[in-house]
Amino acid sequence: MSTPPSSADEPISAGELSARYDKFVVDLLGGIAYGELSGFERLSSDARYSPTLNDRSVLGKMAVAEFGHYEMVCGRLLAMGMDPELAMLPFQRMVDAFHERTQPADWHESLMKAYVVDAITEDFYAAIAERLDGETRGIIAKVRTSTEQTALLEGLLKKMLDEDPRLSSRLALWGRRLVGEALTQAQRIGARHSFLVGLSPEGTQEESAAEVAAILAQLTRGHSKRMSRLGLTA
Amino acid sequence: MSTPPSSADEPISAGELSARYDKFVVDLLGGIAYGELSGFERLSSDARYSPTLNDRSVLGKMAVAEFGHYEMVCGRLLAMGMDPELAMLPFQRMVDAFHERTQPADWHESLMKAYVVDAITEDFYAAIAERLDGETRGIIAKVRTSTEQTALLEGLLKKMLDEDPRLSSRLALWGRRLVGEALTQAQRIGARHSFLVGLSPEGTQEESAAEVAAILAQLTRGHSKRMSRLGLTA
Numbered sequence: 084m085s086t087p088p089s090s091a092d093e094p095i096s097a098g099e100l101s102a103r104y105d106k107f108v109v110d111l112l113g114g115i116a117y118g119e120l121s122g123f124e125r126l127s128s129d130a131r132y133s134p135t136l137n138d139r140s141v142l143g144k145m146a147v148a149e150f151g152h153y154e155m156v157c158g159r160l161l162a163m164g165m166d167p168e169l170a171m172l173p174f175q176r177m178v179d180a181f182h183e184r185t186q187p188a189d190w191h192e193s194l195m196k197a198y199v200v201d202a203i204t205e206d207f208y209a210a211i212a213e214r215l216d217g218e219t220r221g222i223i224a225k226v227r228t229s230t231e232q233t234a235l236l237e238g239l240l241k242k243m244l245d246e247d248p249r250l251s252s253r254l255a256l257w258g259r260r261l262v263g264e265a266l267t268q269a270q271r272i273g274a275r276h277s278f279l280v281g282l283s284p285e286g287t288q289e290e291s292a293a294e295v296a297a298i299l300a301q302l303t304r305g306h307s308k309r310m311s312r313l314g315l316t317a
Numbered sequence: 318m319s320t321p322p323s324s325a326d327e328p329i330s331a332g333e334l335s336a337r338y339d340k341f342v343v344d345l346l347g348g349i350a351y352g353e354l355s356g357f358e359r360l361s362s363d364a365r366y367s368p369t370l371n372d373r374s375v376l377g378k379m380a381v382a383e384f385g386h387y388e389m390v391c392g393r394l395l396a397m398g399m400d401p402e403l404a405m406l407p408f409q410r411m412v413d414a415f416h417e418r419t420q421p422a423d424w425h426e427s428l429m430k431a432y433v434v435d436a437i438t439e440d441f442y443a444a445i446a447e448r449l450d451g452e453t454r455g456i457i458a459k460v461r462t463s464t465e466q467t468a469l470l471e472g473l474l475k476k477m478l479d480e481d482p483r484l485s486s487r488l489a490l491w492g493r494r495l496v497g498e499a500l501t502q503a504q505r506i507g508a509r510h511s512f513l514v515g516l517s518p519e520g521t522q523e524e525s526a527a528e529v530a531a532i533l534a535q536l537t538r539g540h541s542k543r544m545s546r547l548g549l550t551a
Contacts, residue, residue, distance in 0.1 A: 117370075120370070120373065120374065120377065121365075123361060123377060124361050124362060124364055124365050124373075124377070127357060127358050127361035127362065127380065128358060128361065128362035130358055131355075131358050135402065136351075136354070136401070136402045136405055136406070136409075137402055139354065139358075140354065140387070140388075140391075143354065143357060143358070143384055143387075144384075144388075146361065146384075147381050147384050147385075150377055150378075150380075150381045151381075153374070153377075154374075157374075167370070168369065168370045168371055171370055172370075175370075
């Protein structure tokens with residue numbers, strides 16, 4: 084947070100570059116850990132609205148996997164000599180705000196939220212993984228949701244929309260709201276914690292901002308594609 | 318449910334005894350599975366009220382263990398050729414009613430609920446285990462909470478009460494409410510599903526009722542002892 088913004092006429096030392104990258108990794112892991120912990124709590128609460136006990140256990144299983152991710156990322160932070168609680172704290176308010184603003188009203192909205200948030204998180208992990216050191220990339224690879232899980236959610240949503248096509252317009256609107264809130268909070272996190280500056284530590288502030296914008300555009304495109312696959316207007 | 322009550326002048330055939338026991342085991346496992354699933358959802362939602370992220374993960378870990386128990390018991394029901402969903406359904410309304418009537422208002426009440434419900438469930442499992450066949454007893458042994466988990470909760474509660482002794486009277490009252498609701502719902506389940514008749518399949522209805530009463534008295538005693546250990550009036 085105290086790292087000054089770089090500009091083209093101010094060369095950055097190797098030491099500062101490395102410190103900036105380390106801070107970025109701690110922020111990234113702290114953000115992921117808190118996201119997974121709160122995802123676990125919200126998913127398992129939302130599971131209660133499932134029409135069948137079987138559907139409840141689908142969201143429950145997903146929630147349990149997120150708790151496992153949370154524990155793994157905390158383990159990595161500890162191994163780095165960091166306090167996971169301190170690393171998570173800066174993200175608490177904004178992640179909580181996202182969940183408060185996107186409380187599902189029923190099972191349809193819960194399932195849609197699980198799918199949309201899960202998929203966009205996956206896309207985010209994929210987008211940043213290639214820019215990370217090997218060890219951090221290894222951790223990110225382990226917190227990714229299994230493809231079967233995502234396919235399972237997509238299948239449940241398709242079935243739900245087939246059975247009740249009147250849900251389409253409501254869920255399309257809900258999908259837009261979810262992605263809008265997610266990107267708003269992501270941008271706020273980026274702005275306040277110079278979170279994503281670490282993605283191009285040698286670049287200028289403008290270059291970092293452009294990179295962040297490119298990632299957000301990529302996430303939006305991925306979301307639109309998924310909504311189309313469900314027959315919904317993104 | 319359709320099994321007629323036995324009486325001393327009506328001998329019961331070995332086949333009927335065995336059918337009665339099998340139905341009892343399915344009911345028992347269905348009740349446990351639903352209790353663990355809803356415990357998982359409630360605990361992980363309650364975890365959100367924790368004052369620190371560290372405390373949140375204590376309840377989270379406990380919730381995750383309960384989901385594992387739920388999955389294990391469902392696996393056993395499937396292996397017995399039963400539909401876990403059907404086995405759980407009869408218990409849904411009463412377990413949900415218990416949770417609705419005992420929604421914690423804050424972190425203190427959440428932690429107390431986790432501890433009280435967990436401990437009384439443990440005592441229940443211990444009380445019935447000795448009356449079961451080996452295979453069912455093996456499953457019950459696997460769904461028991463680790464002693465460390467219970468000790469951890471007790472430690473957190475003691476610390477909380479030491480730090481703020483004014484909590485004592487509120488938590489003592491809350492403890493009584495929790496155990497009252499738990500035993501009320503347990504008795505209802507017993508009455509409506511002739512659930513615990515299976516504990517003494519050869520006995521008369523009066524003998525079964527006496528056995529159930531003995532178990533409930535045992536659970537109440539255990540609860541009182543734990544409350545005393547915390548310095549609370551049970």
